[in-house]
Amino acid sequence: xxxxxxxxxxxxxxxxxxxxxxxxxxxxxxxxxxxxxxxxxxxxxxxxxxxxxxxxxxxxxxxxxxxxxxxxxxxxxxxxxxxxxxxxxxxxxxxxxxxxxxxxxxxxxxxxxxxxxxxxxxxxxxxxxxxxxxxxxxxxxxxxxxxxxxxxxxxxxxxxxxxxxxxxxxxxxxxxxxxxxxxxxxxxxxxxxxxxxxxxxxxxxxxxxxxxxxxxxxxxxxxxxxxxxxxxxxxxxxxxxxxxxxxxxxxxxxxxxxxxxxxxxxxxxxxxxxxxxxxxxxxxxxxxxxxxxxxxxxxxxxxxxxxxxxxxxxxxxxxxxxxxxxxxxxxxxxxxxxxxxxxxxxxxxxxxxxxxxxxxxxxxxxxxxxxxxxxxxxxxxxxxxxxxxxxxxxxxxxxxxxxxxxxxxxxxxxxxxxxxxxxxxxxxxxxxxxxxxxxxxxxxxxxxxxxxxxxxxxxxxxxxxxxxxxxxxxxxxxxxxxxxxxxxxxxxxxxxxxxxxxxxxxxxxxxxxxxxxxxxxxxxxxxxxxxxxxxxxxxxxxxxxxxxxxxxxxxxxxxxxxxxxxxxxxxxxxxxxxxxxxxxxxxxxxxxxxxxxxxxxxxxxxxxxxxxxxxxxxxxxxxxxxxxxxxxxxxxxxxxxxxxxxxxxxxxxxxxxxxxxxxxxxxxxxxxxxxxxxxxxxxxxxxxxxxxxxxxxxx
Numbered sequence: 001x002x003x004x005x006x007x008x009x010x011x012x013x014x015x016x017x018x019x020x021x022x023x024x025x026x027x028x029x030x031x032x033x034x035x036x037x038x039x040x041x042x043x044x045x046x047x048x049x050x051x052x053x054x055x056x057x058x059x060x061x062x063x064x065x066x067x068x069x070x071x072x073x074x075x076x077x078x079x080x081x082x083x084x085x086x087x088x089x090x091x092x093x094x095x096x097x098x099x100x101x102x103x104x105x106x107x108x109x110x111x112x113x114x115x116x117x118x119x120x121x122x123x124x125x126x127x128x129x130x131x132x133x134x135x136x137x138x139x140x141x142x143x144x145x146x147x148x149x150x151x152x153x154x155x156x157x158x159x160x161x162x163x164x165x166x167x168x169x170x171x172x173x174x175x176x177x178x179x180x181x182x183x184x185x186x187x188x189x190x191x192x193x194x195x196x197x198x199x200x201x202x203x204x205x206x207x208x209x210x211x212x213x214x215x216x217x218x219x220x221x222x223x224x225x226x227x228x229x230x231x232x233x234x235x236x237x238x239x240x241x242x243x244x245x246x247x248x249x250x251x252x253x254x255x256x257x258x259x260x261x262x263x264x265x266x267x268x269x270x271x272x273x274x275x276x277x278x279x280x281x282x283x284x285x286x287x288x289x290x291x292x293x294x295x296x297x298x299x300x301x302x303x304x305x306x307x308x309x310x311x312x313x314x315x316x317x318x319x320x321x322x323x324x325x326x327x328x329x330x331x332x333x334x335x336x337x338x339x340x341x342x343x344x345x346x347x348x349x350x351x352x353x354x355x356x357x358x359x360x361x362x363x364x365x366x367x368x369x370x371x372x373x374x375x376x377x378x379x380x381x382x383x384x385x386x387x388x389x390x391x392x393x394x395x396x397x398x399x400x401x402x403x404x405x406x407x408x409x410x411x412x413x414x415x416x417x418x419x420x421x422x423x424x425x426x427x428x429x430x431x432x433x434x435x436x437x438x439x440x441x442x443x444x445x446x447x448x449x450x451x452x453x454x455x456x457x458x459x460x461x462x463x464x465x466x467x468x469x470x471x472x473x474x475x476x477x478x479x480x481x482x483x484x485x486x487x488x489x490x491x492x493x494x495x496x497x498x499x500x501x502x503x504x505x506x507x508x509x510x511x512x513x514x515x516x517x518x519x520x521x522x523x524x525x526x527x528x529x530x531x532x533x534x535x536x537x538x539x540x541x542x543x544x545x546x547x548x549x550x551x552x553x554x555x556x557x558x559x560x561x562x563x564x565x566x567x568x569x570x571x572x573x574x575x576x577x578x579x580x581x582x583x584x585x586x587x588x589x590x591x592x593x594x595x596x597x598x599x600x601x602x603x604x605x606x607x608x609x610x611x612x613x614x615x616x617x618x619x620x621x622x623x624x625x626x627x628x629x630x631x632x633x634x635x636x637x638x639x640x641x642x643x644x645x646x647x648x649x650x651x652x653x654x655x656x657x658x659x660x661x662x663x664x665x666x667x668x669x670x671x672x673x674x675x676x677x678x679x680x681x682x683x684x685x686x687x688x689x690x691x692x693x694x695x696x697x698x699x
Contacts, residue, residue: 001039001040001041001058001059001060001061002058002059002061002166002167002169002200003055003056003057003058003059003166003167003200003201003202004054004055004056004059004129004164004165004166004171004200005053005054005055005163005164005165005197005199005200005201005202005205006052006053006054006055006133006162006163006164006173007051007052007053007054007161007162007163007184007197008051008052008054008159008161008162008163008175009050009051009159009160009161009162009163009184009185010050010051010052010155010156010157010158010159010160011050011157011158011160012049012050012157013047013049013050013052013156013157014143014144014156014157015245015248015249016142016143016144017142017143017144017156017157018047018048018049018248019248019435019436019437020140020141020142020143021045021047021052021140022045022047022218022437023436023437023537024139024140024141024537025045025047025052025054025136025140026043026044026045027537027540027542028136028139028140029043029045029054029056029136030043030542030543030544031542031543032132032135032136032139033056033059033132034543034544035543036063036128036132037063037064037066037122038059038060038063038125038128038132039058039059039060039064040056040057040058040059040060041057041058041059042056042057042058043055043056043057044057044202046216046217046218047218048214048215048216048221048250048251049248049249049250049251049301050185050188050251051184051214051216053205053216055200055202055205057202059125059166060125061124061125061126061166062122062123062124062125063122063123063124063125063128064122065119065120065121065122066119066120066122067117067118067119067120068116068117068118068119068120069115069116069117070096070115070116070118071113071114071115071116072089072092072103072113072114072115072116073088073089073092073113073114074111074112074113074114075105075111075112075113075114076111076112077089078092078114085100089114092114092116093116096116096118098116098118102116102117102118103115103116103117104117108596110596125166126166126171126172129164129171129173130172130173130174133173133175134175137155137175138154138475139475141473141475141477141478141483142155142156143156143478143481144156146158148176149176149177150177151176151177153175153176153177155176158176159175159176159178160178160185161178161181161183161184161185162174162175162178162179162180162181163180163181163182163183163184163197164180164181165182165197165199165200166200167199167200168198168199168200170182182196182197182198183195183196183197184196184197184209185212186209186212186213186214187212187213187214187251187252187301187302188251188301189301189302189304190212190213190252190302190303191211191212191213191214195208195212213251213252213302214251214252215251215252215253218247218248221247221250221251221253222243222244222247224247224253225243225246225247225253225299226238226243228253228255228297229243229283229297232255233255233257233283233285233297234288235283235285235286235297236286236290237286237290238283239273239277239283239284240438240442241434241435241438242277242281242283244435244438245281246281246299249281249299249301250299250300250301250302251301251302252301252302253299253300253301254299254300254301254302254303254304255297255298255299255300256297256298256299256300256307256310256311256314257295257296257297257298257311258282258295258296258297258298258311258314258315258318259294259295259296259315260294260295260296260315260318260319260322261294261319261322262294264294264322264325264326265292265294266326267322267325267326267329268329268412268415269284269291269292270408270411270412270428271325271329271398271405271408271409271412272284272292272322272325273292274404274405274408275321275322275325275402275405276296276318276321278402278404278405279317279318279321279402279404280298280314280317280318280321281298281299282296282297282298282299282314282318283296283297283298283299284296285297296314296318298314324401324402325398325402328396328397328398328400328401328402329398331397332396332397332398332409332413333413333416336417337389337392337413337414337416337417338388338389338392338417340392340395340396341357341360341388341389341392342357343395344356344357344360344391344392344394344395345357345358346395347394347395349465350462350465350466350469350471350480352469352516352518353465353469353513353516354516356391356394359391359461360387360388360390360391362461362509362512362513363387363390363454363457363458363461364384364387364388365512366387366457366461366505366508366509366512367380367383367384367386367387367457368380368383368384369505369508370383370453370456370457370500370505371383371453373500373501373504373505374453374498374499374500375499375500376449376453379449379450379453382420382422382423382426382450383426383450383453383454383457385419385420385423386423386426386427386430386450386451386454387454387457389410389414389419389423389427390410390427390430390454390458391410392410392413393406393407393409393410393413393427394406396409396410396413406431407427407428407429407430407431408428410427410428410430411424411425411426411427411428411429412424412428414427422448422450423450425447425448425450425451426447426448426450426451426453426454428451429446429447429451429455430451430454430455430458432446432447432451432455433446433488433491436484436487436488436491436537436538438491440491440494440495440538441495443491443492443495444495444496449496449498452492452495452496452498453498455488455489455492456488456489456492456493456498457505459485459486459488459489460489460505460506460509461509462480462482462485463482463485463486463489463527463530463531464506464509464510464513464517464523464527465513465516465517466480466482467519467523467526467527467530468510468513468516468517468518468519468520468523469516469517469518469519470518470519472526472530473530482530483534486530486531486533486534487534487537487538489531489534489562490531490534490535490538490562491538493562493563493566494538494562494563494566497563497566497567498562498563499561499563499564500561500562500563501560501561502528502531502559502560502561502562503524503560506524506527507524510523528559531559531562532555532559535551535555535562535565535566536548536551539551539566539569546573546693547569547573549692549693549694550569550572550573550688550693551569552692553572553688553689553690553691553692553693554568554569554572554687554688556688556689556692557684557685557686557687557688557689558685558686564635567635567637568637568687568688571637571638572637572638572641572687572688574638575638575641579641579642579645580641580690580693581693581696582645582649583641583644583645583649583683583690584690584691584693584696585649585696586644586645586648586649586652586679586683587680587683587684587689587690587691588690588691588693588696589652589656590652590676590677590679590680590684591680591684591689591691592691593656593661593673593676594673594676594677594680597673600677601670601673601674601676601677602670602674603674603678604618604621604671604672604674604675604678605671605674606618608667608668608671609671610668611658611659613651613654613655613657613658613659614655614659614672614675616651616654616655617651617652617655617675617679618675620647620648620651621675621678621679624643624647625678625682627643627647628640628643628644628647628682628683629682631643632683632686632687637687640683640687641683641687644682644683648679652679655675659672661673661676
């Protein structure tokens with residue numbers, strides 16, 4: 001099958017938009033292709049400040065035909081006493097553009113129903129691409145969007161060129177009035193001339209861009225920055241977040257070294273380094289002992305002439321920034337840090353939810369609730385102290401003038417006020433991780449458990465308040481960064497393996513909000529569904545794959561303990577496939593039997609057992625269930641899955657082959673359904689509802 005290459009050339013994209021592209025574009029492209037029944041082998045995405053590249057390897061040229069099965073009304077409503085079609089049936093057929101020959105009658109547990117079988121021919125993929133690409137782009141949660149031409153297309157920055165190739169063939173496509181072709185452009189300053197891309201070949205495309213001074217892979221640009229800091233500038237302590245930001249700002253990194261006045265070294269090192277980082281995206285330099293020096297390294301987008309002038313400009317701007325920082329720092333430290341706390345009452349929190357002081361008091365109360373739920377009551381007092389001080393720096397002069405330093409400033413001021421180092425550190429890192437694409441192992445290295453605990457209760461409080469007042473992300477709109485907040489919660493739980501009851505913690509949070517929440521109905525349902533999407537994103541599972549199905553099965557079974565969700569997912573995805581499929585067949589057959597039954601079966605009664613196959617199955621349920629339940633209670637999910645498959649697979653097969661479960665006798669039917677339900681609940685109710693797995697009949 002051919003390959004597809006899409007390149008969208010833009011004006012310089014902001015870092016936040018590039019992060020969204022890396023977080024969502026590949027995932028949503030896969031999802032959209034699966035939804036549209038477009039077969040493919042692999043999807044790859046990359047982006048630089050001026051271009052977005054989407055590559056689909058082995059893409060189908062045609063959608064497959066499909067047969068839709070559409071349930072209709074009850075049979076008795078579709079035909080009169082003479083067997084003639086009623087208006088109900090005629091209306092149903094007209095609405096579906098079908099004829100009477102396309103329907104069939106099926107027996108279900110709820111009676112006889114009409115079912116419509118409708119064939120739908122597949123379309124050429126090239127014809128689907130314009131709408132498909134637009135839908136994918138529209139679904140991305142960019143922080144800000146703009147319109148700049150008459151079609152009203154919304155995007156973070158204006159689009160200047162579009163490349164769309166299926167192998168060597170140009171694919172007609174238009175975005176914001178720009179028609180596609182095969183012409184691209186190199187580095188804005190070093191190779192601005194246009195050039196042709198001959199075919200959709202990922203390796204050749206990357207190599208061609210490199211000749212044009214464009215290093216397309218983000219990892220390559222990050223490695224160039226990281227290696228230069230180590231080898232050329234002797235830096236051992238490297239800010240990985242700043243590496244990531246600079247890699248997003250350039251297509252070919254070029255490095256410039258400068259200095260600033262030693263008098264600024266009197267400021268706390270963290271404030272200095274972060275002031276340089278936030279204002280000019282330059283790296284602070286440290287000596288061999290790890291002490292901050294009066295030097296910096298800037299990353300520029302390609303080599304320049306007149307470097308002395310550029311260096312002087314950097315140094316002059318930095319001097320002004322550091323002079324401001326020193327002034328605000330001196331103003332802030334004239335008064336005790338904690339004395340500023342009452343001023344938080346003047347800061348509005350999410351409009352309807354009171355003030356930032358109200359949030360602080362709520363977090364103080366959540367501290368003991370969360371530490372108890374997580375089994376770490378020993379951290380309760382420290383976590384309460386972190387909550388008490390966490391938002392105070394929002395009313396300092398330094399953060400007011402430089403909002404990007406929030407948290408960092410609070411941590412430094414807490415240290416100066418004599419707070420415990422653990423508390424000050426947790427205040428400093430409360431907004432981490434900044435990048436949701438950051439590996440959870442690295443996140444664990446950047447903070448301790450106390451900081452992670454606060455990060456979780458802080459974000460859950462935001463999510464509970466937002467969802468409780470009807471504020472939810474919609475499409476690409478997420479003004480309160482709720483997707484990011486949810487992503488931080490699930491990443492911190494994964495990084496630190498923190499067990500707690502999500503339902504209990506959220507319920508406690510809802511109670512603390514009191515009557516401020518106006519939309520409490522199904523709040524937890526909506527919030528948990530949202531967090532499930534964040535878990536899927538965190539794990540990077542792709543729709544249509546076995547890991548994706550396993551995750552959905554795990555979350556359907558139980559989602560209350562996020563740490564346990566990760567544990568079950570990791571164990572089941574690493575298991576022997578044959579054992580997993582064997583267990584899945586047991587769950588799927590029992591689930592299919594229970595569908596449409598209409599009520600929850602009770603407990604099976606031995607006196608109603610007639611056939612020897614059902615007596616044998618009952619004995620297994622009575623004698624062997626603990627062999628499955630025991631490992632589950634110990635979280636030994638691989639062992640539980642193995643035992644479940646070995647114990648029930650063959651006997652259940654015999655049972656279904658020789659015993660009529662849907663017996664006419666209501667007592668027998670109820671009893672047999674009760675045994676089926678017991679087997680299903682034993683595993684599916686606590687580990688994973690493996691009925692969601694597809695392609696198991698092929699095994």
